[in-house]
Amino acid sequence: MKAVTVTGSGGPEVLRVTEVPDPEPGPGEVRVRVYTAGVQPVDLAIREGFRPPGLAVEPPFVLGNEFAGVVDALGPDAGDWRVGDEVLGFRVLGCQADRVVVDAGRLVAKPAGMPWEQAGSLSASGQTAHLALTELGVGPGDTVLVHGAAGGVGTVAVQLARAWGATVVGTASERNHAHLRELGAVPVTYGEGLVERVRAAAPQGVTAAFDAAGRGALEASVELVADRDRIGTVVDYLGAERLGVRQLRGERTAGRLAELVKLWEAGALRLEVEESFPIERVAQAHRLVGSGHVRGKVVLTM
Missing domain, CATH: 3.40.50.720 (NAD(P)-binding Rossmann-like Domain)
Structure with missing residues (x-):
């Protein structure tokens, strides 16, 4: 599968779209065929060498921490998810790829009417905002x-x-x-x-x-x-x-993400996507996010 790979610490030039093995789900895990994945400022920081607490990883690795797509494989004890379910979710790294394996408890169902670009952009920013305002x-x-x-x-x-x-x-x-x-x-x-x-x-x-x-x-x-x-x-x-x-730091949860999805369904949450880029133009996406003048989010499409 194709994946956004960080080959070393530095600017957008260290990003490569490479072929990596398809991941296989283990117990309690689900594999998702990714349609869209958001690009976060923290992705730029990690590319440059920053590591969040508890994350110890060195290049090469696959970038990205939020996604939306369709379930295409199930590990044992994956709960109620079924192949073909449309979902959005999160994990630390690995999301800017054709496929991602994630804990079944880090997914929520995507509303049928939610555009894929918005679905892939919600988890990281939405949960960060929710957590911050709750803590304050x-x-x-x-x-x-x-x-x-x-x-x-x-x-x-x-x-x-x-x-x-x-x-x-x-x-x-x-x-x-x-x-x-x-x-x-x-x-x-x-x-x-x-x-x-x-x-x-x-x-x-x-x-x-x-x-x-x-x-x-x-x-x-x-x-x-x-x-x-x-x-x-x-x-x-x-x-x-x-x-x-x-x-302000904290754990992302499916419960918090589900609350945000319900707000969207009720018409109480508007999601802005400034621009979407095909995965091959990930360096351009990083440059746009790095400009500091994005309205809403930048999204990659797979």
Whole structure:
């Protein structure tokens, strides 16, 4: 099968689409014929040499941590899944390939009406946003500042915070301000003068801040939010340690993913896909994600 392989630490030039053996499912596992797989900022970081806690792997390895596709093989004790089921799911590495083997408990059923590009883009960003806002205790009466509000994580975070009763101020480039207004957020431009712009947009004050962007977001957040336990990041862990705010990490679960799928089915969650690329153009996909100006997600098609 074809797979996106990291051949060494570095830029997009270290990516290769190579032929690797088809994986075979073991006990409790399912094999999925992948149709689409999202490209995450963390994929770029791993390509460059970063390793999340607990992940010890050296090149060559297959990249990707979310996917959507059709079940095509079952291991023993794979639960209620059947060959031909349309699913979306997640695992650490291995998803940007024609086929992926995954624990049966890391899959959820894909709604029939959900486009494949959206299905392949939901798990990583959606679960990250859900986990972060849950950890920060976002709820009715809050005013939440979301940094990087137009990106994959930010787009979901804005909608979840609004659904949970919060007012949202979101940072983005001006080209994405109309998009944020459509999602129910008050948009502000990031960069110099951000603190003053947020105070003008939210004279009632900001009670929580979620950083999905980096680039000085935490420094601005500590000026705006009194309780540092309600400031968190999924990108700037060194900054979080220095400033005494939260490093937001946690386990992805099928239960959380299923909740997001139900929100989509109810029309309460809009998923944005900026562009999809065939797997052979994975380097171009990485360059687009690395530009930092993606609205929603970038997706690979197999």
